[in-house]
Structure formats: C-alpha cells, structure tokens
Amino acid sequence: MVKIQQFLTKHRQGLVILMTILLVLAEAARWLGQMSLAYQVIMALTGVIGLLPILLTAISALRVRLVSIDVLVSIAVIGAFVIGEYNEAAIVTWLFMLGEVLEDLTLKKTRSAVKQLTDLAPQTALVVDTDGNTHQEDVDFLDPGAHVLIKTGAQVPVDGTVLTGDALANEASITGEARLVKKEVGDSVYAGTILENGTLTVETTAAGDDTTFGKIIELVEEAQDSQTKTQRFIDRFAQYYTPFVLLVAVVVGLLTRDFRLAITVMVLGCPGALVIGVPASTVAGIGNGARRGILFKGSDVMDRLRQVDTIAFDKTGTLTRGKPTVQTLVVLKGDRQAIIDRAVAIEGQSDHPLARAIAALPTQQPLTATKVETVKGQGIKAEVDGQEYLLGNRALVNAVVGDDAALTRAVDQLVAAGDSLVILASADHQELAVFGIKDQLRPQAAVALHQLKQLGVKRLVMLTGDNTGTAKEIAATLPIDEVHAEMLPQDKARFVADEREGGHRVAFVGDGINDSPALAAADVAIAMGSGMDVAMDVAGLVLVKSALASLLTARRLARRTITNMNENIVIALLTVLLLFIGLFAGYVEMALGMLIHELSILIVILNSMRLIKYSPQN
Known part of the structure; x- marks a missing residue:
C-alpha cells in the first residue's frame, strides 16, 4: 500500500489533469449527447480516481491514531457514493486534489529563497597540490589546509584565508549585500561568494557543510520546519477539531435524518486553511529574512x-566594529620594542579583539610564548624567554605591580580618552607598559x-x-x-x-x-x-x-510574519463559520462548499506569499 500511495502522491498533478479531462467529457456527454448514463459512469470513475489517494492517506493517518482532513473527505465521498451522488463525489475529490497540487506549487514558491541559496552551494574546487599542479575535487572531500585556486568569475568553493593574489568578491550570498569587497593576502573568503575580478589562492579552513554558507542553508532549512506557539496550538486544535466535526455530522444526521446534510457537514468542516496558513507564513517569513542575511x-x-x-x-x-587598533603605548619600565615583541608573542595565543589588535603590531624579534594560561575575565599569563608575564586588566596585574602611582596616572589618562586598556607586567618588576586600544x-x-x-x-x-x-x-x-x-x-x-x-x-x-x-x-x-x-x-x-x-x-x-499568521487563522475560521451558516440556511451545497473551502486555502497561501516580497525597511 505504501508504494501505491507514494506513486499516487508523485503523480498527483497528472491525476488532477486526468480528472479534469474526465469531468469535461462527462459534462459534454450530459449536455451535448444527452447521455445521462455515460455522464454517471464517467463521474463515478472520476470520483474513484480521486478517492483512492485520499483514502490511502486517511488510512495511514488512522493507523497512527490521527483523524486527519483526509479522513473527513474520505467518509464524505464514500457517503456520496452510497446515496448515488457520483457527480458530488467526483467534484469534491477533484477540488480536494486540485487544492493539494496548488498548495504544493505555491509552497515551493515560498521556499524559493532557500532554493536560491542551495543552488549557490559550490560542488567542486580547483585544488593546488604540492607540485603546483591543479585538479578538480569534490568539496566534501577537502580537508582544512588544502590550497584552492579561484579564478575570475568563479565561485569560492570553501571558507578560507587568502594566501596569494587580490580580488574583488561579491558576498551577497553571505551578507545579502551585492557590493564588491576587496580581498587581499590574509583576508577571509567564504564559500558561495563569487570573484568578480582577480585570482586567489586560498588555504581551506572549512569545506562542504562545515562552511559558513553550508551552516546558513542548514539553519534556514531547520528554521522553516520549526513551529511557533501559535502553530503548535493550531496543530493540537486540528487534532480535536476533526473528531468534533465528525461528531457534529453524526448528530446532524440523527436529528435531521438527512444523510446528505451530514456528509456535507463533514466536507465543509475540513480545517485545511487553518492547518496550512501558519506554516506557509513561517516558510515565507524565514525565507525573506534569509535573503537579507537575517x-x-x-x-x-x-x-x-x-x-x-x-x-x-x-x-x-x-x-x-570589533577591529580595534592600538592607539597609544605608555612604557613605564623596560624597552619599548622588547615589550611589543613579548606582547605580540603572548596575544598571538588569543582570539579576543583586543588581543588581535596587539598581535597586529610590527615586531623585530619573533618570540614564542609558553605556559600560556587564560585567566577568565582578566587576561593571560605566559612565559617568554623563561620570564613570566601578565597581560590583561588592572585586576590581573595588581598582584605584581601593587599601587603603582605612575601606572594609575597612565590608566586614568587613557580611560579619559576613551581607550580600552591592556597592561603588560613582568613578574620580576622590570617591565611595565599600558596599551591604549580604541575601537570605532x-x-x-x-x-x-x-x-x-x-x-x-x-x-x-x-x-x-x-x-x-x-x-x-x-x-x-x-x-x-x-x-x-x-x-x-x-x-x-x-x-x-x-x-x-x-x-x-x-x-x-x-x-x-x-x-x-x-x-x-x-x-x-x-x-x-x-x-x-x-x-x-x-x-x-x-x-x-x-x-x-x-x-x-x-x-x-x-x-x-506573526501578523500574517494571525490573518490566516482569522480567514480560515471565518470561512468555516460562514460555510456552516450558509449550509444550514440552505444556500451552500457540498460541491460549492468544497470550492469555497479550497479557495480559502489558496487565499491564505497567497496571503503568506506576500511576505516573500515584503520589504521591512520602513
């Protein structure tokens, strides 16, 4: 049964086309040839074709104890067959199937932002080997450290750091802004961006799903499958609502002894627009944000x-900006360049923005820091050339420098100027300096x-x-x-x-x-x-x-987005309410009610699609 259900789902659009042709033939037989028997046979055949995929879905739902919309429609259509209303069965199943096809098409449209991202995902890279030769390789097989050649007009296949060359990169796929960014030696590049001009050799830091671009796609896809509290409420509501409609239909049938009316209640009570409205808004809203780098x-x-x-x-x-630079260096004890060399060696072990500012200073003697220890919230302790150094805030160095008046004056002056401070002090009291660092x-x-x-x-x-x-x-x-x-x-x-x-x-x-x-x-x-x-x-x-x-x-x-969700909920509930009022007032029949019901589904989807083009700038 599962294979049959999968086949019918895969070819749902073809089934709708076939049913449409049969409906046209049935009407032609009825009005042109006055062939009522042929009309009834074709309508019955159309109803059976439409009922089969709906019924299989309903059975699958009942197996997991879920009374879904398909269950309501299946019972209603079988009831229409029982009372000989083959035309009602055919039209209801056709409308239901047509609605599902249109839902699929419109929901694919709302996911267009993610599809655009996915289509941009690079698949191969031009790898440079140790001999300088190049060859194509799948990005999923690249390891960090691999060297990749990227030419003008090519897509950057990996996250990495520029080793050689300079270029202009379009980073719209990452930042949402289609402006060109200059890339030089030492700069970072991201998978999914495009080199508009220039050639680069890049050392890989991440490839495939591990890249920033890969994580963005994964994040957005997961987000579109997530649920708000409103959506979770709607899902729970639908679980109880569907059995409630069945109960109402039974009660109406028993009280009125009108089997046709009871069947119509089932059809009109389907909460399709209610169920589809919230996820449609979710997909469209998150897709809109993804295109804007949000x-x-x-x-x-x-x-x-x-x-x-x-x-x-x-x-x-x-x-x-997060890219501070050293504006001032006040040396209280020791040699200025020696202090810079030691500070650069120590701060090279940290990724903190202030540490990066110091590590960017020019050195004369490359040194290596050992026994590096991070003191949370205060700074770093390390050894350079066998001497212990403290590099951080006043709380870290107090144990070494104590109440040093010169240090206090320097700190006060730099603070008054709005600088962030990093103090270097040697454990032997021979070196003491204050770095004044400013960010914009x-x-x-x-x-x-x-x-x-x-x-x-x-x-x-x-x-x-x-x-x-x-x-x-x-x-x-x-x-x-x-x-x-x-x-x-x-x-x-x-x-x-x-x-x-x-x-x-x-x-x-x-x-x-x-x-x-x-x-x-x-x-x-x-x-x-x-x-x-x-x-x-x-x-x-x-x-x-x-x-x-x-x-x-x-x-x-x-x-x-949340407003759009609420609009869809109101549209769905009002549609069901008005249908029931029209039904009991004698103005709405099964086929018309089903048409209005499917139109309400399209309305909430189209309403959701407005979010795709929504520009939240004002």
Missing part, C-alpha cells in the same frame, strides 16, 4: 523577538538604536568587560539607557537572568564565545556575523551582515 533559528524566535522590551548589547564587535562605532549605530526605541524597545543596555571610562565614552554618543562595565561573562548572564525574573523580555546581542552564557540566558539570543561559530550553536537569530540595521529589519519582519 537567519531566524525558528519561527518561535520571531514570536519572542517582537515581544522584546529590553535589548542588552555587548560592546566590542557589536556596537563597535559601527556606522549608523546611533540611528539604528533610536529606531529600535521607535519600534517599541523600552530599554537599551550596554554590558561590557571593558573599563567604566571607556564604556561611558562609547555610550555617550548612543541612546543607551544603562551602562554596566567591567563585567565577566557570568556577570552578563546573571544580569540577563535577573531582568527576565523581573518580568522583562530580554534580547542579548553578542559576537563571541565569551558572550555564550548571556546569549543562552536571554529570551532571544542574537549573534552578529563576526561570531558565526557561537551564533550557529547558541543564538536564535544571526545577523550575517554584522549591522545593527539588520536588527531593525529582523524585528519588523518578525512582527509582520
């Missing part, structure tokens, strides 16, 4: 995002935060591990309501948890591993694209563009 990890995230009243931001990499605000950050407040967000909070002076300096140019500085990762998580316990709906925006506790504690975890790894694991919403304007777009899109 990845919802489920429609439930949309539901929670629109209710958020408090948004907490990490500072570095979120409100700022993201473009349009102030405008985006103002607009978030206009969209109903009541409080904007900055949570940062940076010093108070720097935090306040940054916040002074932004519409930030609260600033909490010098916070450890667990402090941020505790703040978020406390706010939720206080009745607030909290979103946290971060970009790094250290933000994971706060992301996990929030109602909505939002990760900027620069923190892609943690985003895929912890966050419910990923802003691939790493732009705060994307957060505005995401909130608008979330609101519109």
Whole structure:
C-alpha cells in the first residue's frame, strides 16, 4: 500500500489533469449527447480516481491514531457514493486534489529563497597540490589546509584565508549585500561568494557543510520546519477539531435524518486553511529574512523577538566594529620594542579583539610564548624567554605591580580618552607598559538604536568587560539607557537572568564565545556575523551582515510574519463559520462548499506569499 500511495502522491498533478479531462467529457456527454448514463459512469470513475489517494492517506493517518482532513473527505465521498451522488463525489475529490497540487506549487514558491541559496552551494574546487599542479575535487572531500585556486568569475568553493593574489568578491550570498569587497593576502573568503575580478589562492579552513554558507542553508532549512506557539496550538486544535466535526455530522444526521446534510457537514468542516496558513507564513517569513542575511533559528524566535522590551548589547564587535587598533603605548619600565615583541608573542595565543589588535603590531624579534594560561575575565599569563608575564586588566596585574602611582596616572589618562586598556607586567618588576586600544562605532549605530526605541524597545543596555571610562565614552554618543562595565561573562548572564525574573523580555546581542552564557540566558539570543561559530550553536537569530540595521529589519519582519499568521487563522475560521451558516440556511451545497473551502486555502497561501516580497525597511 505504501508504494501505491507514494506513486499516487508523485503523480498527483497528472491525476488532477486526468480528472479534469474526465469531468469535461462527462459534462459534454450530459449536455451535448444527452447521455445521462455515460455522464454517471464517467463521474463515478472520476470520483474513484480521486478517492483512492485520499483514502490511502486517511488510512495511514488512522493507523497512527490521527483523524486527519483526509479522513473527513474520505467518509464524505464514500457517503456520496452510497446515496448515488457520483457527480458530488467526483467534484469534491477533484477540488480536494486540485487544492493539494496548488498548495504544493505555491509552497515551493515560498521556499524559493532557500532554493536560491542551495543552488549557490559550490560542488567542486580547483585544488593546488604540492607540485603546483591543479585538479578538480569534490568539496566534501577537502580537508582544512588544502590550497584552492579561484579564478575570475568563479565561485569560492570553501571558507578560507587568502594566501596569494587580490580580488574583488561579491558576498551577497553571505551578507545579502551585492557590493564588491576587496580581498587581499590574509583576508577571509567564504564559500558561495563569487570573484568578480582577480585570482586567489586560498588555504581551506572549512569545506562542504562545515562552511559558513553550508551552516546558513542548514539553519534556514531547520528554521522553516520549526513551529511557533501559535502553530503548535493550531496543530493540537486540528487534532480535536476533526473528531468534533465528525461528531457534529453524526448528530446532524440523527436529528435531521438527512444523510446528505451530514456528509456535507463533514466536507465543509475540513480545517485545511487553518492547518496550512501558519506554516506557509513561517516558510515565507524565514525565507525573506534569509535573503537579507537575517537567519531566524525558528519561527518561535520571531514570536519572542517582537515581544522584546529590553535589548542588552555587548560592546566590542557589536556596537563597535570589533577591529580595534592600538592607539597609544605608555612604557613605564623596560624597552619599548622588547615589550611589543613579548606582547605580540603572548596575544598571538588569543582570539579576543583586543588581543588581535596587539598581535597586529610590527615586531623585530619573533618570540614564542609558553605556559600560556587564560585567566577568565582578566587576561593571560605566559612565559617568554623563561620570564613570566601578565597581560590583561588592572585586576590581573595588581598582584605584581601593587599601587603603582605612575601606572594609575597612565590608566586614568587613557580611560579619559576613551581607550580600552591592556597592561603588560613582568613578574620580576622590570617591565611595565599600558596599551591604549580604541575601537570605532559601527556606522549608523546611533540611528539604528533610536529606531529600535521607535519600534517599541523600552530599554537599551550596554554590558561590557571593558573599563567604566571607556564604556561611558562609547555610550555617550548612543541612546543607551544603562551602562554596566567591567563585567565577566557570568556577570552578563546573571544580569540577563535577573531582568527576565523581573518580568522583562530580554534580547542579548553578542559576537563571541565569551558572550555564550548571556546569549543562552536571554529570551532571544542574537549573534552578529563576526561570531558565526557561537551564533550557529547558541543564538536564535544571526545577523550575517554584522549591522545593527539588520536588527531593525529582523524585528519588523518578525512582527509582520506573526501578523500574517494571525490573518490566516482569522480567514480560515471565518470561512468555516460562514460555510456552516450558509449550509444550514440552505444556500451552500457540498460541491460549492468544497470550492469555497479550497479557495480559502489558496487565499491564505497567497496571503503568506506576500511576505516573500515584503520589504521591512520602513
């Protein structure tokens, strides 16, 4: 039976075409040739062809104790056969089958955004071997470290780092913005992007499903299969609603002794539009976001995002660009270049943005750090040339330097200038220096935060591990309501948890591993694209563009999607209500009612499809 059901499902569109031809022939026999017997036979044949796939689906549903819509239709059609209404059986099954075909076609349209992403997924790469020769290889078989040649006009097949060459890359498939980005030695490139000009040799860091592009596709596909609370409610409602309609039909039949009326109640009571409306909105809304570089990890995230009243931001990499540079170096003890060489060796072991700023400084003597130990929330301890060094905040170096007046003055001056601080101190007290590091605000950050407040967000909070002076300096140019500085990762998580316990709906925006506790504690975890790894694991919403304007777009899109779901629910329930009123008033018969029912399904799908072209910019 399963194979038969699969065959009929696969050829459903062909069956509808065949049934349409038979219906035309039946009507021709009736009106042109006055052949009533031929009319009845053709209608009966059409009804049987249409009933078979519906009945098999109904049997499968009953085997798992689910009274589905197909069960209602099957009983109604069998009842029509019993009372000799072959034309009703044929038209009802044709309309039902036609509705399913149209649903499939329109739902495929709503998934077009994901299909476009999938079609962009690279399949092969031009690999450079140790002799300099090249050969094609499937991307799924590439390992990190493999060298790949990418020519002008070609698609980047892997995530990686540029080894040689320079080029202009179109990163629209990743960021949603079709602008050209300059790529040089040391820059990162992403699978699925396209080289518009130039040639690159790239060292692979990830390939196949492990790439950023692969994770985006996986995330969106999982999200489209997820459910909001509304959808879960609708699914439960349909499970109880269908048996209820059956019971009503039995009661109507017993009271009126009108078998035809009871069968019609079953047909008109099918909650098809109710069941299809919510997932159609989900697919369209998430697909719209995917095209814009906004990845919802489920429609439930949309539901929670629109209710958020408090948004907490990490500072570095979120409100700022996340690429700070060393602006000042105050040397209190020791040789300036020697201090730089040691700091670069130590910070090369860390991925923290401040560490990367120091590691980018030019060195004269390459050194190696050993016995590297990360002190959570404070910095790093390590040995260089047998000497122990501390590199981090004031709390880390206090045990070595104590109450050093010169250090205090330097720190105060740099804090007043709005710099973030990294202090280097040697355990033998012979070297002491302060690095003043400054990051730049993201473009349009102030405008985006103002607009978030206009969209109903009541409080904007900055949570940062940076010093108070720097935090306040940054916040002074932004519409930030609260600033909490010098916070450890667990402090941020505790703040978020406390706010939720206080009745607030909290979103946290971060970009790094250290933000994971706060992301996990929030109602909505939002990760900027620069923190892609943690985003895929912890966050419910990923802003691939790493732009705060994307957060505005995401909130608008979330609101519109949930509104669209509610519109579909209202359309579906009103249709059923009006059909029943028309039925008992004597204006609606089975075939007409089924036509209206199928039209309601198309209406909610078309309503959902409006989300595909929705532009949440205003």
